[in-house]
Amino acid sequence: MRAIHVGLCGVGTVGGGTAAVLKRNAEEIARRAGRPIKIIIAANRDLDRAREMCGPDVEIVSDALKVVNHPDVDIVVELIGGTTIAKELVLKAIANGKHVVTANKKLIAEYGNEIFERAQEKGVTVAFEAAVAGGIPVIKALREGLTANRIEWIAGIINGTSNFILTEMRDKGLAFADVLAEAQRLGYAEADPTFDIEGHDAGHKLTIMSAIAFGIPVQFDKAYLEGISKLDAADIKYAGELGYRIKLLGVTRRRENGIELRVAPTLIPHKRLIANVDGVMNAVLVKGDAVGATMYYGPGAGAEPTASAVIADLVDVTRLATADPENRVPHLAFQPSALANLPILPIDEVETCYYLRMDAEDRPGVLADVSRILADANISVESMLQRPATEQNDSRADIIILTHQAVEKNVNGALTKIEALGSINGKVVKLRLEHLNG
């Protein structure tokens, strides 16, 4: 059988890795796919880099539209990123009847519904394993491996850059800006790294997993996003004293009245496996009613780890292109006509445990006032820690409170009242806490 022809758009970190691994493992990949997979044309801004990475047999162009319009291309691989030219290219490729493989989580999380509908109409597949947790085959696990289950929740460390920053700051005491620069140098960060550190990238990935887990359309605009840029070193230290690690965690959970979809710095008991996922590594915990808790772990970013997922999709699409088109795996795991209308819950209605830190006057009665406000709001305290605010000043103290499960709007109401107390200085720090019991 003739080789399947790939057109590559973007030969940067991931595109370069994809070209390199496709060449290096060509024979092994062909044995798995049933036919060779060959890049025939590649577009990139830097033509020399594209030539160097793809080799002399590949036509190199600067205009990516030439790739998607090329009559001999069977599969378009979009590795440019963003939602302007990338969206145009993907829609054009679909209109031209070509399958698409992309690592672009922003594109899928924001425009996936439209893209999948067009692909469905044209009978082509859009595959996006590399878009979530880089090299970890978690889309495959959710869409195919766990189809017997009613998924209850997913919790994931799904931004390599943020996890790398948190780990290096904690272990080596390095400054935020220095570690971010290193993550950029290593090719982990997005073109605009605010996407990484403000939780957008994790939100994109969580949105995609939530859709596949619960059979709902992608709804990134309803996700609650909080990143790591405002995290205070004091809270990392106190969390450690209480037996927790702080991770940028994406959580999506099925509730009776809808779906929680949220990303925030979150305390996790340090004895949990996922609390020990460090550096650029990602991990996704999935709780299914039949299987219980399963965890998927591996590199969440970088050239060849991400290429591993891109090429796995290329092999899948090659197999599908050779098989009965009626028997394709649905884009969002559920048949398009069977997607559910479950609402995404506003953050006010989320239920979780909380870590609260306040700067308090160290005198009798202050704790009693705080405890009363929490009790009145139906918030029960799990544990409490008091430390002198500074070594020089023993008239003020940091009070740290861990709560049991509570509703976010009740917590916010109580914090407004606590902040109004004369004995409390400034804003109360509020972080979410997940026990992640299987």
Ligand SMILES: NC(=O)C1=CN([C@@H]2O[C@H](COP(=O)(O)OP(=O)(O)OC[C@H]3O[C@@H](n4cnc5c(N)ncnc54)[C@H](O)[C@@H]3O)[C@@H](O)[C@H]2O)C=CC1
């Ligand atoms: N870097 C990583 O570890 C991961 C990246 N991704 C995603 O993969 C995609 C690509 O990311 P990277 O490879 O890191 O980005 P990159 O910036 O290294 O590569 C993008 C490439 O596209 C080319 N390009 C930009 N505009 C173009 C245009 N109009 N026409 C032709 N070429 C153009 C650039 O020259 C560059 O070589 C993004 O969607 C990103 O979110 C996904 C998982 C991991």
Ligand SMILES: N[C@@H](CC=O)C(=O)O
């Ligand atoms: N910028 C992303 C790259 C992979 O998706 C990350 O840091 O995880």
Ligand code: NA
């Ligand atoms: Na993946």
